[in-house]
Amino acid sequence: MKTIIALLIKQCKDSLRNLPSLMILIIYPAVAFVMIMAMKGEEGMDNVFVPMFAAMHCSFAPLVISSNILSEEKEKGTLRSLIMAGVSRVKVLISLSVFVLVSVLLTGSAFLLMKEFTVQTAASFAAAMLTGAAVSTLIGLCIGIYSKNVTAANGLAVPVGLVFALLPMLGQFNEGIAKIAKYTYSGQFREVFEGGEFTLNTTLVPAAYFVALSILLLVLFRRKGME
Amino acid sequence: MGDIPENSIISLYNVTRSFGDREVLKGISFEVSRGEIFGLLGPSGAGKTTLINILTGQLSCGGNAEIFGTGCGSIGSGLYRRIGAVLDNCGLYERLSCLDNLRLHARIHAVPFSRIEEALQKVGLAESGNKKVKALSKGMKQRLALARAILHEPKLIFMDEPTSGLDPSTALEIHDLMKELQSKGTTIFLTTHNMDEAYRMCDRIALLSEGEIVELGNPAEICRQHCSSSILNIVTTDGEQMEIDNSPAHAEAVAQLMREGRLKAIHSSEPDLGTVFLKLTGKELDK
Numbered sequence: 001m002k003t004i005i006a007l008l009i010k011q012c013k014d015s016l017r018n019l020p021s022l023m024i025l026i027i028y029p030a031v032a033f034v035m036i037m038a039m040k041g042e043e044g045m046d047n048v049f050v051p052m053f054a055a056m057h058c059s060f061a062p063l064v065i066s067s068n069i070l071s072e073e074k075e076k077g078t079l080r081s082l083i084m085a086g087v088s089r090v091k092v093l094i095s096l097s098v099f100v101l102v103s104v105l106l107t108g109s110a111f112l113l114m115k116e117f118t119v120q121t122a123a124s125f126a127a128a129m130l131t132g133a134a135v136s137t138l139i140g141l142c143i144g145i146y147s148k149n150v151t152a153a154n155g156l157a158v159p160v161g162l163v164f165a166l167l168p169m170l171g172q173f174n175e176g177i178a179k180i181a182k183y184t185y186s187g188q189f190r191e192v193f194e195g196g197e198f199t200l201n202t203t204l205v206p207a208a209y210f211v212a213l214s215i216l217l218l219v220l221f222r223r224k225g226m227e
Numbered sequence: 228m229g230d231i232p233e234n235s236i237i238s239l240y241n242v243t244r245s246f247g248d249r250e251v252l253k254g255i256s257f258e259v260s261r262g263e264i265f266g267l268l269g270p271s272g273a274g275k276t277t278l279i280n281i282l283t284g285q286l287s288c289g290g291n292a293e294i295f296g297t298g299c300g301s302i303g304s305g306l307y308r309r310i311g312a313v314l315d316n317c318g319l320y321e322r323l324s325c326l327d328n329l330r331l332h333a334r335i336h337a338v339p340f341s342r343i344e345e346a347l348q349k350v351g352l353a354e355s356g357n358k359k360v361k362a363l364s365k366g367m368k369q370r371l372a373l374a375r376a377i378l379h380e381p382k383l384i385f386m387d388e389p390t391s392g393l394d395p396s397t398a399l400e401i402h403d404l405m406k407e408l409q410s411k412g413t414t415i416f417l418t419t420h421n422m423d424e425a426y427r428m429c430d431r432i433a434l435l436s437e438g439e440i441v442e443l444g445n446p447a448e449i450c451r452q453h454c455s456s457s458i459l460n461i462v463t464t465d466g467e468q469m470e471i472d473n474s475p476a477h478a479e480a481v482a483q484l485m486r487e488g489r490l491k492a493i494h495s496s497e498p499d500l501g502t503v504f505l506k507l508t509g510k511e512l513d514k
Contacts, residue, residue, distance in 0.1 A: 006334030010320065010327070017322040017359075081318030081375070084283055085335050086307030 003087055007095035011069070015103070021065055025103055028057035029110035036114055046115040051193035052169050054111045054125070058132035059164035059186040061107075062100045063140040064157045069096055070144025071153035089225070097137050104133040111193075121195050128192035131206055135185045136164070138213035145220045185209045234261045236295060236383055236414045237282060243289035244277055251277050253438040254290070259431075261382075264405065264415045266425040266446075268500065269435035270510060275418040276315065278435075279387050282416070283312065294383065308336060311376030311384040315391070317368045321361040325352060325371050328360060329378060336379035346374040349407075351400060366397035373401060383414045390424060402428055422500035426450075432500070436508040446500060453506060454497040462492040 015021050032053035039045040073079035073092070082092060108129045112122055140157060147153035168190040171181035181187035185206040192202055237259035244252040251274045259265040267275050280286040282294060284302035292299040297306055319328050329343045347353045350370040360368060369389060376384055386405075390398035405415055405428060419425055425432050426446045434442040434449075442449055457473035463484065471477045473495065484490040498506070505511055 002337065003335055006331055009334070010323070010331045013327055014320055014322050076321065077314065077316035077318035078320055079318075080285070080314065080316070081312070082335075083285070084307060084310065084312045084314075084318075085332055086304035087335060088304065 003091050004095045004098070007082075007087070007092065008099055011095065011099040015069075015099070021068065024061050024064055025107045028053040028061065029107055029114075032111065033114060047194065050111050050115040051190050051195075052172075054108065054129065054193040055132070055168045055186045055190040056165040057108050057111070058104065058129045058189065059136050060161040062104045062133040062136040063143075063161040063164070064154070065103075066096060066100045066137045066140030067143040067147065067153045067157040068140075068150060069100075070141060071147045071150045074144075074147075075149040089221070093141060093221075097134075097141070100137050100140070101130065101133050105130055108133075117195075124192050124196075124198060127198070128189040128202075131210075132185060132189045135206055135209045135213060136161070138210065138217055139164075142213065142217050142220055145217070145224050235259060236261050236263075237265070237416060238293045238296075239278075239282075239291070241290035242278070242281065242292050244274075244281060244286065251438050252281075252288070255435075255438075255440055256290075257433055257440065257443055259414060259416060261414055262409060262412045263430045264409055264417060264428055266429035266432040267416070267418045267435055268420060268422065268425050268432055268504070269418075270420055273435045274438045275435060276387060279314075279385050279416070279418060283310065283385060308379060309382045311379070311381035313369070313372045313376050313384070313386045313389045315387045317372040319360045319368060319371060319375075322359065324357050324359055325363070325374075326356040328371065329375055332375050332378055338379050342378055346378045349377065349404060350374045366393045369393060370397070370401070373404065377404075377408065381413065383416065384408065386415060386417045388419055389417070390419070390421065398424070422504075426500055434500070434504055434507065436504070436510065441507045442503065449503055450497040450499065453503045454495075458496040460492075460494040460496060461490065463489045464491045465489070 032049045035049045035053075036046050070079075070093075073082075079092065083089065105126070109126070111129075112125065117125060139160060143153055143156045143160070147156060164184055164186045167177060167181040167184050168187040171178035171187060181190075182201070183205060188202040188205045192198060196202075235258040237257075239258070240256050242252055242255040243250065255274075255278065267278060269275050277286065281288045281292050282299055284299050284307075287300055294302070295306060295309060320331070323331075325347065326343060329346065330340065332338075333340055333343055344353065344356075347356055350373050352367060352370055352374060355363065355367065360371065363371065373389070376386075389405075390401055393401070402424070405417075409415060417425070417429065429446055431444055432442075432446050432449070433440045444452075459471045459473045459477075459481070461469040461471055461481070461484065463469070471480060481490070481493070501511065
């Protein structure tokens with residue numbers, strides 16, 4: 001446990017000095033806030049922008065940040081120095097995931113201040129945000145393990161992140177895209193972010209992603225060993 | 228080949244490693260004893276870093292590789308706590324300060340923070356604790372990596388080209404620290420292609436070429452063993468340089484110079500490690 005805490009402290013300090021990572025963490029809540037403020041006269045804009053940007057936040061930010069951190073650790077040799085200090089690779093992945101989930105949840109909680117929520121819808125919102133971030137983090141870790149360096153990781157993470165972030169929004173304007181978007185975890189959670197309840201679909205689709213990505217992560221971890 | 232030392236910390240027997248069809252290590256065998264500075268010399272691509280990766284459990288291998296009597300394939304966190312490493316890539320967090328980098332490892336090793344100041348002092352970075360790593364020079368980064376490696380007082384330190392690209396005075400400081408660590412019983416496994424460094428620092432060396440050890444032993448002894456000519460180079464007080472055959476027939480000539488007080492310098496003609504390597508492999512060591 002002390003190792004994971006040590007890694008979390010390091011990660012917090014490092015991320016606070018990493019402006020691009022900070023920007024990714026706050027950009028969607030900030031843009032949602034600006035949009036709502038800019039269209040204050042229009043009624044119901046919070047119901048449009050909060051679900052839209054919350055879905056983007058929980059899919060894009062954890063995916064890009066986790067892949068970035070992991071690939072940077074590999075590229076700079078810091079991962080190797082941790083392993084040489086007796087830190088297991090699993091602990092590195094756990095601490096990284098905890099950091100990403102907590103920071104996404106904390107920054108994502110800003111959405112709760114932009115729209116009216118009941119206790120129940122707020123709890124559903126937080127659960128969807130956490131689960132969506134967990135699935136995105138798994139994708140990010142897979143990309144981080146697969147990629148040799150930060151450039152390669154970003155080259156994969158940004159387009160993949162954008163697909164999951166933008167599909168639910170584009171689905172609002174195009175029926176064809178909507179049909180595809182409903183098979184994405186971010187598309188399913190968008191409905192929860194709109195104030196809806198967890199349904200069979202909003203549970204099963206993300207669960208399927210979670211299981212499939214966990215298996216993929218395990219396979220990549222065994223084959224590539226994070227080197 | 229040199230004698231196998233007692234009390235061995237590192238033990239390799241017939242270690243092999245291939246990458247695809249390319250055989251990088253071909254049956255490497257040697258042991259390193261407690262408190263020894265052991266040097267692995269070879270040109271780039273000889274297999275030095277591969278061997279370090281095997282010894283630190285980062286790569287699997289054929290044959291038998293052990294440190295502290297444990298197979299390198301099953302090194303656990305407990306054993307890693309007895310190892311320090313200064314690797315070619317420093318592995319430092321560039322956005323963090325020197326202190327924060329060392330605090331991370333102090334927390335991991337459960338070492339009191341008071342040791343951090345000591346470690347920084349030893350490597351001459353006491354004044355730079357709050358500096359961000361990215362603001363340090365290459366030599367300072369290397370010294371910080373050394374401070375990190377000695378923070379938890381390991382029994383064995385791996386050093387992969389620790390003075391590569393450093394200025395002579397920084398390299399000298401690192402050499403002094405290595406000797407200090409050795410005097411406290413720390414075993415040092417050094418890889419280098421710097422023959423002077425190996426000659427001065429190492430108790431024993433192994434010359435590695437294309438995955439094979441071509442010579443193993445004390446560097447001075449190796450040089451003497453491979454001394455094929457017995458020429459004495461003499462410089463007299465009036466600047467004259469002479470080459471005299473080192474034989475009884477010329478003893479009187481040398482003695483005469485000494486009696487006359489004309490002998491300024493006299494050198495035997497053993498080859499250096501680079502020459503030995505060239506003789507054994509046909510290749511230059513520092514390439």
